[in-house]
Amino acid sequence: xxxxxxxxxxxxxxxxxxxxxxxxxxxxxxxxxxxxxxxxxxxxxxxxxxxxxxxxxxxxxxxxxxxxxxxxxxxxxxxxxxxxxxxxxxxxxxxxxxxxxxxxxxxxxxxxxxxxxxxxxxxxxxxxxxxxxxxxxxxxxxxxxxxxxxxxxxxxxxxxxxxxxxxxxxxxxxxxxxxxxxxxxxxxxxxxxxxxxxxxxxxxxxxxxxxxxxxxxxxxxxxxxxxxxxxxxxxxxxxxxxxxxxxxxxxxxxxxxxxxxxxxxxxxxxxxxxxxxxxxxxxxxxxxxxxxxxxxxxxxxxxxxxxxxxxxxxxxxxxxxxxxxxxxxxxxxxxxxxxxxxxxxxxxxxxxxxxxxxxxxxxxxxxxxxxxxxxxxxxxxxxxxxxxxxxxxxxxxxxxxxxxxxxxxxxxxxxxxxxxxxxxxxxxxxxxxxxxxxxxxxxxxxxxxxxxxxxxxxxxxxxxxxxxxxxxxxxxxxxxxxx
Numbered sequence: 001x002x003x004x005x006x007x008x009x010x011x012x013x014x015x016x017x018x019x020x021x022x023x024x025x026x027x028x029x030x031x032x033x034x035x036x037x038x039x040x041x042x043x044x045x046x047x048x049x050x051x052x053x054x055x056x057x058x059x060x061x062x063x064x065x066x067x068x069x070x071x072x073x074x075x076x077x078x079x080x081x082x083x084x085x086x087x088x089x090x091x092x093x094x095x096x097x098x099x100x101x102x103x104x105x106x107x108x109x110x111x112x113x114x115x116x117x118x119x120x121x122x123x124x125x126x127x128x129x130x131x132x133x134x135x136x137x138x139x140x141x142x143x144x145x146x147x148x149x150x151x152x153x154x155x156x157x158x159x160x161x162x163x164x165x166x167x168x169x170x171x172x173x174x175x176x177x178x179x180x181x182x183x184x185x186x187x188x189x190x191x192x193x194x195x196x197x198x199x200x201x202x203x204x205x206x207x208x209x210x211x212x213x214x215x216x217x218x219x220x221x222x223x224x225x226x227x228x229x230x231x232x233x234x235x236x237x238x239x240x241x242x243x244x245x246x247x248x249x250x251x252x253x254x255x256x257x258x259x260x261x262x263x264x265x266x267x268x269x270x271x272x273x274x275x276x277x278x279x280x281x282x283x284x285x286x287x288x289x290x291x292x293x294x295x296x297x298x299x300x301x302x303x304x305x306x307x308x309x310x311x312x313x314x315x316x317x318x319x320x321x322x323x324x325x326x327x328x329x330x331x332x333x334x335x336x337x338x339x340x341x342x343x344x345x346x347x348x349x350x351x352x353x354x355x356x357x358x359x360x361x362x363x364x365x366x367x368x369x370x371x372x373x374x375x376x377x378x379x380x381x382x383x384x385x386x387x388x389x390x391x392x393x394x395x396x397x398x399x400x401x402x403x404x405x406x407x408x409x410x411x412x413x414x415x416x417x418x419x420x421x422x423x424x425x426x427x428x429x430x431x432x433x434x435x436x437x438x439x440x441x442x443x444x445x446x447x448x449x450x451x452x453x454x455x456x457x458x459x460x461x462x463x464x465x466x467x468x469x470x471x472x473x474x475x476x477x478x479x480x481x482x483x
Contacts, residue, residue, distance in 0.1 A: 075131055163384070166216070174468075177196075180194065383411075389432050
């Protein structure tokens with residue numbers, strides 16, 4: 001008797017009783033718990049057409065350059081000259097209006113205002129204000145939309161970061177990339193639809209963790225695949241020592257048969273996901289080495305991104321790799337760049353952080369544009385919240401820091417479906433409150449899904465008796481932002 005027949009016959013009494021109990025009684029219970037689950041047209045109309053956009057998309061792929069740790073909007077794109085005029089004066093209570101504070105500044109008696117130590121200039125046809133720390137991004141302002149009025153409910157890094165990535169402040173929810181994979185699938189059968197790239201800057205860093213790219217309650221095939229900066233870009237992708245590609249293929253074929261038999265007996269969809277993942281890893285053995293080899297990039301591309309693009313694991317290298325992955329059909333590429341948490345020594349740290357990301361971020365936009373890919377690729381740049389207009393602790397002009405500020409902050413977007421060369425929204429003269437066009441995290445997610453051809457209210461998944469979606473029960477389209 002061969003091994004497959006032994007496996008087929010290897011069933012216990014518990015297996016038999018479990019399967020026997022899933023008969024008519026199970027169907028009856030299912031019809032009570034999920035009305036219309038067996039063929040209701042109304043029920044079917046609520047589900048997305050998985051793998052196919054629900055309407056004509058403006059973008060096919062996303063590259064999200066997440067600046068982990070929250071860069072200060074007052075040192076990047078939200079110019080507030082009045083803060084320099086009022087330096088050292090206490091923030092008026094009428095402006096703060098009793099807003100919740102973190103434990104790091106809640107005990108301060110005074111909240112001394114502090115303007116940016118860096119010069120701002122207007123750039124582009126629309127005269128977009130950009131800090132002197134970002135000369136390369138300043139050169140592409142006619143291709144991007146700066147959004148000054150993003151706000152969030154979270155005031156600390158972990159929930160704020162989780163909120164941006166998953167639409168909820170608690171864990172175990174599918175990440176944005178997982179939702180995209182679930183809703184649209186992949187454009188390239190040899191690559192995952194969702195890839196994650198990590199880099200570390202020269203500032204004070206906040207950690208990143210796997211729950212940010214998790215599949216949550218979706219099938220595990222939708223989880224983000226992390227690329228390493230080491231010798232093996234994707235861990236455990238290569239064949240074990242002594243095994244060639246043909247023997248690997250034979251082993252996977254036998255394993256697939258055994259897994260398929262398990263699925264026939266137990267009906268667990270995760271077994272099918274496991275089969276898909278084994279097959280994907282086999283196909284990636286050929287596709288990944290070629291994609292991650294940046295040494296073959298032409299000299300003009302290396303000059304555009306900077307010499308760091310040839311150093312694996314740097315922000316510049318990840319931006320270039322993101323372009324290659326996106327060009328190859330990866331649906332969602334997520335970069336996390338750590339080091340933006342400037343509670344102190346902002347003047348010393350932030351220019352180093354800016355130097356790490358400025359050139360490569362702009363190069364990515366230029367590179368996509370020259371290849372004719374920008375119109376179909378949505379690029380996003382920003383962090384999880386903003387920074388206060390007052391100094392954390394005692395004011396020292398040459399070495400100030402800023403605390404967390406969730407009420408308004410700046411990000412920028414470019415490419416697929418975004419109106420280029422505009423500034424969206426306005427904050428007050430203190431840079432503390434929003435006065436026009438607020439953008440919530442749910443609005444942000446709803447708009448991104450719309451640009452990808454998905455109605456955010458229809459991309460749902462039933463879990464534990466209720467329907468979940470990336471935007472929860474909120475979210476409005478930012479029509480003034482879309483081309």
